[in-house]
Amino acid sequence: MTQKDFEKILDSVCAALTTESRKQIFKTSAQFENRVREVLHETLNDPSVEIDFKPHPQAFPDIAVGSFGVEVKFTLNDTWRSVANSVLETNRIESVERVYLVFGKMGGVPEVRWGDYEQSVIHVRTSHVPRFEVELFANRSLFALMGVTYDDFRSLPMEEKMRHIRTYARARLQKGERLWWLEDTPDAEHALPIQARLYTSLSTKEKTRLRAEAALLCPSIVKSGRSRNKYDDVVLYLLTYHGVICHQARDLFSAGSVANPDNDDDGGIYIERALKLVESEMKKAALEMDDALFVEYWGESVPPEERISRWLVKADLIASGWVPSKSLFLS
Helix, strand or coil, rough: CCCCHHHHHHHHHHHHHHHHHHHHHCCCCHHHHHHHHHHHHHHHCCCCCCCCCEEECCEEEEEEECCCEEEEEEECCCEEEEEEEEECCCCCCCCCCCCCEEEHHHCCCCCCEEEEEHHHHEEEEECHHHHHHHEECCCCCCHHCCCCCCCHHHHHCCCHHHHHHHHHHCCCCCCCCCCCCCCCCCCCCCCEEEEHHHHCCCCCHHHHHHHHHHHHHHHHHHHHCCCCCCCCCHHHHHHHHCHHHHHHHHHHHHCCHHHCCCCCEEECHHHHHHHHHCCHHHHHHHCCHHHHHHHHCCCCCCCHHHHHHHHHHHHHCCCCCCHHHCCCCCC
């Protein structure tokens, strides 16, 4: 099969999936990826080409078709941009020589399109490990900006990759921004520069939005006040996804200024009161945040409309002295 032949197949696959999505949108990344695999298999209609329907969960790319590969991305938002695979590509499928991106955009007018993977990588951001960020129809790829081809970059040891990434990041700094990174060593998985901001310097609106996102992803915040490390995931989420440094985790949910802004004498459990104040923002975040975040932080894919109820189940299991489902999200 030639490159041209495979790209024609991708045209057919994306057209079929676009038609399906406009009748009923796909709700999770797992559902969409499975359907991409099925339609690709049906369109190929070639018994000599095998597609693995039970791949390793961290395999890259998601689907291998001989020497061609398909990395599947999905969003419920009206955007062609998404966080993608790890820079490390630890579980790279070595038989794949050329990678394509198939992107399902369910926001706005639902549509599924494909693009060349190398041309679609536009940025690097942090998670638990450095990850590429992709965008279909981008004007210029990250690799062009770094002056290295994707094939050359992926073959480099991690410390060499990070030198390219640091140079790229320094060139993008705005006035007042600083790079943040860990040690420049081969085993430093978090060795990724970001433009750091202090939580205390953010606007009230942005603080509220970030508290809502963090609370949703990290139900551990409802643990007993005596629990150690209850805010660790929250602080790391703010740092690795938003470049926001919070010196005092208490500032997020337990401080009186957050849980009791009216300075009344009603008492109560401060974390409960703080969460009540961001219920609407948490509902909004549940509907808009990428499914990949819930897979990463919760270990499961959950449809947007079920995320609040699932959060309550998790919170009820770990809360001490109160039952979140009996006081939160009652309306």
